[in-house]
Structures are given as structure tokens and as C-alpha cells.
Amino acid sequence: xxxxRRIITPAARIKMPPNSGASFVKRNNTAEFLMDSFYKxxxxxxxxxxxxxxxxxxxxxxxxxxxxxxxxxxIKKSKASAYGACVESKNLLENNTxxxxxxxxxxxxxxxxxxxxxxxxxxxxxFHETSHLCDFLTNPKYRxxxxxxxxxxxxxxxxxxxxxxxxxxxxxxNASITPEKDLPSLLKDNFAKLWEDTKADSYEKIExxxxxxxxxxxxxxxxxxxxxxxxxxxxHPDIQAVKKNPAIPKDKxxxxxxxxxxxxxxxxxxxxxxxxxxxxxFQEKITTLEDLLKAELAKVRAxxxxxxxxSAKN
Ligand SMILES: [Zn+2]
Numbered sequence: 001x002x003x004x005r006r007i008i009t010p011a012a013r014i015k016m017p018p019n020s021g022a023s024f025v026k027r028n029n030t031a032e033f034l035m036d037s038f039y040k041x042x043x044x045x046x047x048x049x050x051x052x053x054x055x056x057x058x059x060x061x062x063x064x065x066x067x068x069x070x071x072x073x074x075i076k077k078s079k080a081s082a083y084g085a086c087v088e089s090k091n092l093l094e095n096n097t098x099x100x101x102x103x104x105x106x107x108x109x110x111x112x113x114x115x116x117x118x119x120x121x122x123x124x125x126x127f128h129e130t131s132h133l134c135d136f137l138t139n140p141k142y143r144x145x146x147x148x149x150x151x152x153x154x155x156x157x158x159x160x161x162x163x164x165x166x167x168x169x170x171x172x173x174n175a176s177i178t179p180e181k182d183l184p185s186l187l188k189d190n191f192a193k194l195w196e197d198t199k200a201d202s203y204e205k206i207e208x209x210x211x212x213x214x215x216x217x218x219x220x221x222x223x224x225x226x227x228x229x230x231x232x233x234x235x236h237p238d239i240q241a242v243k244k245n246p247a248i249p250k251d252k253x254x255x256x257x258x259x260x261x262x263x264x265x266x267x268x269x270x271x272x273x274x275x276x277x278x279x280x281x282f283q284e285k286i287t288t289l290e291d292l293l294k295a296e297l298a299k300v301r302a303x304x305x306x307x308x309x310x311s312a313k314n
Pocket of ligand 1: 132219222
């Protein structure tokens with residue numbers, strides 16, 4: 001974790017607003033500040049051309065995150081129009097270490113006049129994946145997908161499969177929830193089977209549960225961000241009204257527009273949060289993961305007390 005902080009934090013520090021402390025709320029504000037900065041850089045391109053070139057995107061990432069080794073790649077699955085990934089760079093696996101050396105952001109790039117471009121219709125994907133990156137930069141706990149230590153690596157595939165099946169996006173599982181078979185009990189049953197299968201000890205269980213919890217939390221943020229920043233706001237009547245109002249002096253417009261944007265963003269974000277939390281059951285999943293984690297930690301604490309506490313006799 002120390003190494004991650006050492007490598008990543010300088011990049012974030014440069015762009016962080018003053019007084020960005022360690023509290024959860026402040027961290028979230030800082031991630032939002034980074035997202036706003038990113039949005040300000042990319043949105044004029046979408047507005048002007050209806051797309052952004054890969055070169056321009058690389059420039060913007062390098063400007064905002066100068067110390068992060070980012071690689072933009074074309075997503076391999078070509079059938080999906082809005083699908084991407086932000087994953088730890090392959091350096092991680094090659095070096096077999098927990099340090100993060102960089103990120104690969106995979107996006108559905110297309111071709112336009114011999115250039116690789118990302119079209120405005122895929123902006124949601126761009127903002128979603130960038131949201132994960134901003135989360136990680138401001139809070140290294142929000143790892144981008146499960147970074148598992150060396151000894152758990154051979155089981156990695158099983159954990160990934162579990163993640164896709166029951167946590168994210170887990171459409172079939174989400175659809176199977178009924179009042180009789182509620183999410184916490186179904187999820188707990190499936191975890192019991194997973195532990196049986198992987199023969200995980202308590203330390204491994206804790207690590208996996210924490211990874212899953214952070215994963216759910218960053219997804220819970222990334223989904224609304226994808227929608228909020230993708231650019232629909234430009235068509236919003238309040239924003240158009242400010243842009244077109246001849247009575248507002250030119251030099252006042254940026255300030256009033258920023259306010260209209262913030263207001264709009266707040267409303268949409270709340271709507272999106274409610275929608276995605278409900279559809280993907282993010283909050284219920286996080287709560288269940290926290291319950292399981294609490295139980296596991298209590299178990300280990302009791303074992304440690306038994307094993308390592310100084311004996312009453314001495
Ligand atoms: Zn995501």
C-alpha cells in the first residue's frame with residue numbers, strides 16, 4: 001500500500017483542491033474535482049466534433065494525471081458499443097507485486113479519417129472508466145478490480161467468476177431475488193459455496209471481501225458518473241437558457257453556466273444513484289459484504305486473543 005501511495009499520490013496531489021484531507025467526504029469531493037477537471041477538458045471536443053481523438057485523450061490524461069502511466073487501448077469486444085474497462089496494467093502481473101505501475105483503459109475506439117476516435121455516444125463509457133481511475137487516485141483502497149496477492153493468484157479466476165455472477169453486473173442473480181429469497185441470504189449461501197470451493201482461510205476471506213466491497217463502492221460511484229458527465233447536460237433547458245440569454249453579459253456566463261451545471265449535476269446524480277443502487281442492488285450488496293466481513297474479523301480477533309494474548313498466569 002505504501003508503494004501505491006508513493007507512486008500515485010504525487011499525480012493526484014498536483015490537481016487536488018486545497019484542504020483535501022483524509023475524510024471520506026473530502027476524498028469523494030476530490031475525486032469529483034478530478035472528474036470535473038476531466039470533463040472540462042474533454043467536453044468541448046465532443047461538443048465541437050461529436051467525437052474525441054485518441055491522441056487528444058492521451059494528451060488530456062497526461063495533463064491531468066502526469067505521473068500515472070496510462071495506456072489507452074481499443075476494447076477487444078467489438079460488439080458492444082458502450083463497454084470499457086479500467087484495469088491495472090499488465091506490469092502488475094509480470095512483476096508479481098502489489099505495486100501499481102500503471103493503468104490500461106480500454107475503450108470502444110472507432111476509425112474516422114485514419115484517426116482513432118471515441119464517439120460521443122460512447123462518452124458514458126469514457127466517464128465511467130475515468131471515474132474508477134479518479135477513485136483510485138484519491139483512495140487507494142478503491143482498487144480497480146481485485147488485486148490479489150501472489151498466494152491467492154491461482155484462485156483469481158474463481159473470484160473473478162464469482163464477482164461477475166453474483167456481484168457485478170450479475171443480471172441473472174439480481175433477477176432471481178424475491179421477497180422469500182432475499183439478497184443477503186442468497187449472497188451468503190453463495191459465499192459459503194465459494195469458500196468451500198477455494199478452501200480460503202480467514203485472512204484470504206477478509207482480503208477478498210474487502211476487495212469486493214471496494215469494487216462495489218467504486219461501481220456505485222462510476223455508474224452515475226458515466227451518465228452525469230456524458231454530456232446530455234448540454235441539451236438541458238436551464239443550460240441552454242443561460243447560453244442563449246442575450247441579457248446575460250458574456251463575462252458573467254461562465255460563472256452562471258457553472259452554477260446551472262452544478263445544479264443539474266446534483267439532481268441527475270441523485271436520480272442516477274437511486275436508479276443504479278436499486279437496479280444493481282449496490283447498497284444491499286455492500287451491506288451484506290460488510291456483515292460477512294465483520295463476522296470474519298470477529299472470528300479472527302477471538303482466535304488471536306486466544307492464541308497470542310499474554311497468559312493471565314504471567
Ligand atoms: Zn465499472
